[in-house]
Amino acid sequence: MAGLVRRRSLLQAFRACTADRERVCRLSALCFSSPLCGRDHNAPDKSSFARTRAAVRHYSSDPKDDLRVRYLDGEDAGIVVVGLNRPKAKNAISKNLVKMMYDAVEDIKKNNKVRSVILCSLVPGIFCAGADLKERAKMHQSEVGPFVSKARALITELGNLPMPIIAAIDGAALGGGLEMALACDIRIAANSAKMGLVEAKLAIIPGAGGTQRLPRAIGVSLAKELIFAAKVVDGIEACRLGLVNHSVEQNESGDAAYLRALELSREINPQGPIAVRMAKLAINQGIEVDLSTGLAIEEACYSQVIPTKDRLEGLAAFKEKRRPHFKGE
Structure with a gap:
């Protein structure tokens, strides 16, 4: 009976995630004005792509530019690039950025055509410096708790996106910035990137999931060492610890991690989108429970792909020895 209840709850969660299949995203006002992260199909080599992307980075103090969202098209249709863009504040997490990210996540979540998401920075040398301490200093003490709760909820929503999300860490990811990356399914970092939960230096603790997600990523003892000592590690060490999946040599345009994330998104895109979403749900739900319950969760997720x-299409393509064309149906 308990297993049946769990399955029903899981199916309800799945239906909620896949509702409004045909809804068109409403993020046109946030999209890039130029092909910032788009793919140049006439000249697809990485160096040309990197130069193009670096050349059109935008810097602005206008709050509406704090976050830039791009839905790629052509061969990369299905990939969404979410770019942090607060150069003067080192992409620090502000009230406005939290609001804009909430809106972006909500739209992505409801768009069934999205197959993968890349979270990156549009500011060279920085991913996210954590909380906006200048803004925090102006808050009344009674405002701090609610704001941290909202930021924590945002990062949880980010991690709960039904499709895979990849964090491309091309620069420093500290405090809340690393917590944001930890909520992603996969992390890729440049060798020169710096990462750490450094809140203890300010006599506080990680408040947006760091004390929970870091131990799950690298183990309890190592997580304690990094948090207690406010240690900062580079991309190579982070990869050794299991904090990131891949560490790559940084390039001249400063977006090597982003380019590797884009390559990975292109590997994910051809796979069955419903299958990928169900695999993510099964893994995320199953890792938190005992094996028996986890197997029941897997069975419930598997039942969603059968019909x-x-x-x-996958079976027909295998039989006909051709590439399958999945539509998410």
């Missing part, structure tokens, strides 16, 4: 047109 899909994509599953039949």
Whole structure:
């Protein structure tokens, strides 16, 4: 009976995540004015792409530019790039950035055409410096708790996106910045990137999931060492610890981690989108419970892919020795 209840709850969660399948995203006002993260199909080599991307970075003090969201098209249709863009504040997490990210996450979550998301920075040398301490200093003490709660909830929502999300860490990811990256499914860092939960230096603790997600990523003892000593590690050490999946040599344009994340998104995109979403749900839910319950969760997720047109397309493509064309149906 308990297993049945869990399955029903899981199915309800899945239906909520896949509602409004045909809804068109409403983020046109936030999209880039130029092909910042788009792919140049006429000249697809990485160096040309990197130069193009670096050349059109935008810097602005206008709050509406704090976050830039781009839905890629052409061969990269299905990839969404979410770019942090607060150069003067080192992408620090402000009230406005939290609001804009909430709106972006909500729209991405409801768009069934999205197959993967890349969270990156548009500011060279920085991913996110954590909380906006200048803004925090102006808050009344009674405002701090609610704001931290809202930031924590945002990062949780980010991690709960039904499709894979990759953090491309091309620069410093400290405090809340690393907590944001920890909520992503996969992390890729430049060798020169700096990462750490350094809140103890300010006589506080990580408040947006760091004390929970870091131990799950690298183990309890190592997480304690990094948090207690406010240690900062580079991309190479982070990869050794298991904090990031890949560490790559930084390039001249400062977006090597982003380019590697884009490559990975292109590997994910051709796979069955419903299957990928169900695999993420099964892993995320199953890792928190005992094996028996986890297997029941996997069974419930598997049952969701059986009646899909994509599953039949996959079988037909295998039989006909051709590449499958999945539609998320």
